[in-house]
Amino acid sequence: MNKATSKPPRGRAFLTVFLKEVKENLRDRRTLMSAFLTGPLLGPLLFVMLINVTLNRELEKAEKPLPVPVIGAEFAPNLLEALKAGGVVPGAAVADPEQTVRKQDADVVLRIAADYGKAWRKGEPVQVELFYDSSQRDANTSVERVTRLVEGYARQQGAMRLVARGMSPSTAWPLQVARRDQATPQSRAVLMFAMLPYFFVITIFMGGMYLAIDLTAGERERQSLEPLFANPVARWKILCGKLAAICAFSTASLLITLLAFAVVGQFIPAEKIGMELDLGLHFATYVSLLMLPLVLLLAVLQSMVAAFAKSYREAQTYISLLMLVPIIPSLLLSFMPIKAQAWMYAVPLLGQNLGIMQLLRGDGVTGEQLGLCLAGSLAAALLAVLATVQLYRSEKLAISA
Amino acid sequence: MALNGRTAIRIGAVVVGLGFLAWNQMHGREPATVPAAPAVAAKPQPPAKAPTWRLGSLTLTACELAQPNSGLSTAAWCADFPVPENRTDPHSRTIKLKLAVLRSSAQVASGDMLAFLAGGPGQAATDSAGMVASVLKPLLAHRHVVLLDQRGTGGSNALGCKESAEMVTPADDSTFDANKLRAAAADCLRQLAGRADPRYYTTTIAAQDLEDVRKALGSPPLDLVGVSYGTRMAQQYLRRFPDAVRSVVLDSAVPNSLALGEDFARNLDDALKAQFARCTAEPACKKQFGDPDQTLYQLRDALRANPHEVSFRDPQSYQTVKRMLDEDSLASVVRMFAYTPATAALLPLSIDAAAHGDVGPLLGQAKLLSGELSELMGSGMQYSVICSEDADLLTARPQDAHTILGTRMVDALKAVCTVWPKGTRPADFHQPLKTDKPMLLLAGQYDPVTPPRYADEVAQGLPNARVLVLKGQAHSVMAAGCAPQLIQHFVEKLDPKTLDASCLDRLQPTPIFIDFNGSTP
Numbered sequence: 001m002n003k004a005t006s007k008p009p010r011g012r013a014f015l016t017v018f019l020k021e022v023k024e025n026l027r028d029r030r031t032l033m034s035a036f037l038t039g040p041l042l043g044p045l046l047f048v049m050l051i052n053v054t055l056n057r058e059l060e061k062a063e064k065p066l067p068v069p070v071i072g073a074e075f076a077p078n079l080l081e082a083l084k085a086g087g088v089v090p091g092a093a094v095a096d097p098e099q100t101v102r103k104q105d106a107d108v109v110l111r112i113a114a115d116y117g118k119a120w121r122k123g124e125p126v127q128v129e130l131f132y133d134s135s136q137r138d139a140n141t142s143v144e145r146v147t148r149l150v151e152g153y154a155r156q157q158g159a160m161r162l163v164a165r166g167m168s169p170s171t172a173w174p175l176q177v178a179r180r181d182q183a184t185p186q187s188r189a190v191l192m193f194a195m196l197p198y199f200f201v202i203t204i205f206m207g208g209m210y211l212a213i214d215l216t217a218g219e220r221e222r223q224s225l226e227p228l229f230a231n232p233v234a235r236w237k238i239l240c241g242k243l244a245a246i247c248a249f250s251t252a253s254l255l256i257t258l259l260a261f262a263v264v265g266q267f268i269p270a271e272k273i274g275m276e277l278d279l280g281l282h283f284a285t286y287v288s289l290l291m292l293p294l295v296l297l298l299a300v301l302q303s304m305v306a307a308f309a310k311s312y313r314e315a316q317t318y319i320s321l322l323m324l325v326p327i328i329p330s331l332l333l334s335f336m337p338i339k340a341q342a343w344m345y346a347v348p349l350l351g352q353n354l355g356i357m358q359l360l361r362g363d364g365v366t367g368e369q370l371g372l373c374l375a376g377s378l379a380a381a382l383l384a385v386l387a388t389v390q391l392y393r394s395e396k397l398a399i400s401a
Numbered sequence: 402m403a404l405n406g407r408t409a410i411r412i413g414a415v416v417v418g419l420g421f422l423a424w425n426q427m428h429g430r431e432p433a434t435v436p437a438a439p440a441v442a443a444k445p446q447p448p449a450k451a452p453t454w455r456l457g458s459l460t461l462t463a464c465e466l467a468q469p470n471s472g473l474s475t476a477a478w479c480a481d482f483p484v485p486e487n488r489t490d491p492h493s494r495t496i497k498l499k500l501a502v503l504r505s506s507a508q509v510a511s512g513d514m515l516a517f518l519a520g521g522p523g524q525a526a527t528d529s530a531g532m533v534a535s536v537l538k539p540l541l542a543h544r545h546v547v548l549l550d551q552r553g554t555g556g557s558n559a560l561g562c563k564e565s566a567e568m569v570t571p572a573d574d575s576t577f578d579a580n581k582l583r584a585a586a587a588d589c590l591r592q593l594a595g596r597a598d599p600r601y602y603t604t605t606i607a608a609q610d611l612e613d614v615r616k617a618l619g620s621p622p623l624d625l626v627g628v629s630y631g632t633r634m635a636q637q638y639l640r641r642f643p644d645a646v647r648s649v650v651l652d653s654a655v656p657n658s659l660a661l662g663e664d665f666a667r668n669l670d671d672a673l674k675a676q677f678a679r680c681t682a683e684p685a686c687k688k689q690f691g692d693p694d695q696t697l698y699q700l701r702d703a704l705r706a707n708p709h710e711v712s713f714r715d716p717q718s719y720q721t722v723k724r725m726l727d728e729d730s731l732a733s734v735v736r737m738f739a740y741t742p743a744t745a746a747l748l749p750l751s752i753d754a755a756a757h758g759d760v761g762p763l764l765g766q767a768k769l770l771s772g773e774l775s776e777l778m779g780s781g782m783q784y785s786v787i788c789s790e791d792a793d794l795l796t797a798r799p800q801d802a803h804t805i806l807g808t809r810m811v812d813a814l815k816a817v818c819t820v821w822p823k824g825t826r827p828a829d830f831h832q833p834l835k836t837d838k839p840m841l842l843l844a845g846q847y848d849p850v851t852p853p854r855y856a857d858e859v860a861q862g863l864p865n866a867r868v869l870v871l872k873g874q875a876h877s878v879m880a881a882g883c884a885p886q887l888i889q890h891f892v893e894k895l896d897p898k899t900l901d902a903s904c905l906d907r908l909q910p911t912p913i914f915i916d917f918n919g920s921t922p
Contacts, residue, residue: 163747
């Protein structure tokens with residue numbers, strides 16, 4: 001510190017501050033861990049683990065034998081045979097089907113009415129009941145499967161009853177739905193990977209966070225900010241040096257995480273469910289381009305928020321709250337199906353989010369969208385820089401309470 | 402400015418509020434954009450050009466493949482593929498083959514392609530597009546599927562003939578008339594004259610067509626999936642072009658040594674007896690029908706003695722129509738019913754009703770089935786294949802005389818082949834196949850045409866083959882139960898020996914209908 005503050009040549013004040021901060025923080029193990037390890041690697045690892053678990057569960061559920069407790073199995077042996085052929089393993093009857101599904105002892109319970117046999121022989125319709133708890137997301141695949149099997153059996157038996165009478169089943173079902181799903185495997189993957197943009201934002205955030213706190217609130221607490229400002233250098237130059245240091249760290253984090261995603265992308269078993277996922281060079285290039293203005297914006301925001309704090313701890317609290325803001329676009333997009341309009345690309349965070357999603361869909365980003373995204377975020381970042389510069393002019397900033 | 406829990410909650414509430422605000426804003430904007438839409442629509446749009454897809458040296462166009470008698474269609478990519486009708490004469494007539502590719506949704510599809518080989522002979526591969534797309538769906542995620550209408554079928558210069566009016570009048574008695582069949586065949590030949598020479602519509606020549614198509618597609622290794630007659634095609638293609646094949650799935654296999662038609666009578670009787678034995682083994686069914694096998698033969702004898710005209714309701718139009726009910730029509734209904742488990746389960750009921758004078762169901766069902774099979778049975782394509790490849794090896798067996806089918810199939814084929822032009826077949830055509838390519842053979846337990854012993858026979862001398870018999874199933878079984886997954890695993894891993902086929906144990910025969918409301922509950 002002493003070395004750096006001893007009369008820097010005026011023109012190089014920016015560079016001196018930048019180099020000093022970078023050097024100093026490279027020595028700090030906590031900052032390094034957060035910027036280059038936890039931040040960038042946690043996302044990809046978490047992502048792969050989550051995807052692997054979900055995918056494998058879904059795949060297993062779709063193919064593996066499915067245990068289903070059946071009440072009244074004795075009334076419909078042939079229906080049960082049909083279910084068995086579809087992979088259902090009928091289990092012993094349970095006393096209380098409602099409680100069984102609520103306590104997750106079973107995904108689905110099937111109850112066959114006592115008059116099933118009588119109604120069947122008379123040609124009257126009769127119901128079978130499926131008990132399940134739709135709030136157990138896990139159960140949905142199983143419910144879907146059993147429903148499909150029971151309805152398929154009913155439909156097949158109905159068709160055979162008509163044929164047995166010498167009639168055509170197509171008279172009863174005059175219309176058929178032919179589904180033409182235009183989703184490409186990549187666009188299908190999007191549903192699952194909607195949180196990916198958030199990972200990138202968080203990485204940038206984490207990469208610069210400790211630096212941002214340390215450079216304002218930290219220095220103020222250590223009372224080293226005052227001597228720094230006492231130098232005959234414009235404060236905005238000092239601020240720019242600090243910002244550049246923060247940006248350098250968060251950019252490095254972003255690059256590490258992109259590299260990590262490119263590597264772990266190989267281990268995501270997306271092809272098992274007919275998806276294609278390309279997180280390679282093309283993807284990384286576009287994401288880093290989209291994210292660059294955001295790097296600056298977040299660095300300024302972090303510095304600004306930290307500048308309000310009286311101590312290091314307080315700054316930490318504020319900044320963790322700030323971390324919630326970037327989640328908004330991701331949440332918005334996953335809960336509400338929004339058709340992207342051109343202006344949305346100019347909104348910081350939202351624009352990046354839309355752009356990354358489009359890359360994942362395999363649609364690519366057009367030049368116009370890219371321009372809007374860069375311009376919008378950059379403008380916001382510059383505004384924030386100006387505001388922070390104003391803030392730095394205040395005398396209160398330098399003096400610790 | 403200190404933050405406590407309550408403040409955090411307040412901030413959270415604001416975040417959520419902002420979210421809704423933004424949402425309302427975006428949705429509020431939508432109506433403003435709506436009036437602009439009609440202005441765009443009002444502009445006369447030029448008709449959209451059909452998208453094309455370049456594959457190998459071919460340019461395919463987006464198309465819809467209709468599925469006969471279902472109203473459904475399947476999206477695919479189509480092209481016409483011209484080939485010389487006579488491959489030894491470059492100046493001969495050019496015929497167009499209908500080629501369709503079901504496109505994989507993968508961005509970069511696997512290097513090999515699946516090729517579906519349809520049955521018959523006479524069925525068109527593109528007619529099966531819907532079934533193929535659903536059975537091979539897991540494989541379609543990574544591989545394109547080639548559907549080539551074999552020459553003489555579907556959109557590839559089909560050798561179909563309209564029956565002339567006097568042939569279908571039911572006035573005659575039911576005695577077998579070779580002269581009538583010969584006259585019908587000659588009439589069919591007259592219809593085909595000028596557009597086809599039946600001598601060139603054989604399996605061997607069609608295999609050459611498939612190889613040309615494969616080369617045009619960029620020479621991908623093929624995973625052959627053949628059904629019924631398609632398994633003969635697969636074996637012949639594999640013999641001539643072993644390097645073009647990556648793997649083979651044979652569903653309802655026909656051994657090379659077999660002359661098509663030879664065992665029809667015996668196999669049908671075997672399958673019927675096995676199906677009816679299920680009924681006599683079940684108390685409810687036995688109580689209802691006694692011995693369906695016996696009833697069937699009694700009905701046959703009664704119809705042989707007294708063929709008569711009956712009226713019944715057409716299942717589609719519900720008009721009252723009149724038909725001749727005789728030994729022949731009974732045999733063909735029973736034969737077609739035995740092809741699938743669902744219709745086979747109806748046989749005891751239909752036979753019993755007919756034996757008691759209620760022929761409506763049986764004839765209605767016959768009409769339903771004939772809708773599906775009318776173009777196939779007795780088509781020129783079938784004659785071209787069988788007359789060139791099998792007829793000289795066929796002999797009517799006296800021991801078949803008492804069966805439901807009798808010797809009429811063999812007699813009919815031999816009669817037709819006396820007038821039908823014959824092509825040539827290679828000397829080794831009927832030699833058993835020898836190859837170490839990975840092969841999966843599927844067979845249905847109650848198959849009335851290609852019983853499981855055929856698959857065993859084909860698998861002899863194939864070191865890398867596996868035979869799976871599907872319980873309760875009949876002819877063409879690749880869609881049954883978990884067979885699609887097994888095909889997928891086989892094509893992906895190419896290791897038939899270690900294939901875990903335990904899921905097939907879950908397959909069950911279809912319970913037999915004991916009355917018009919179905920089987921026991």
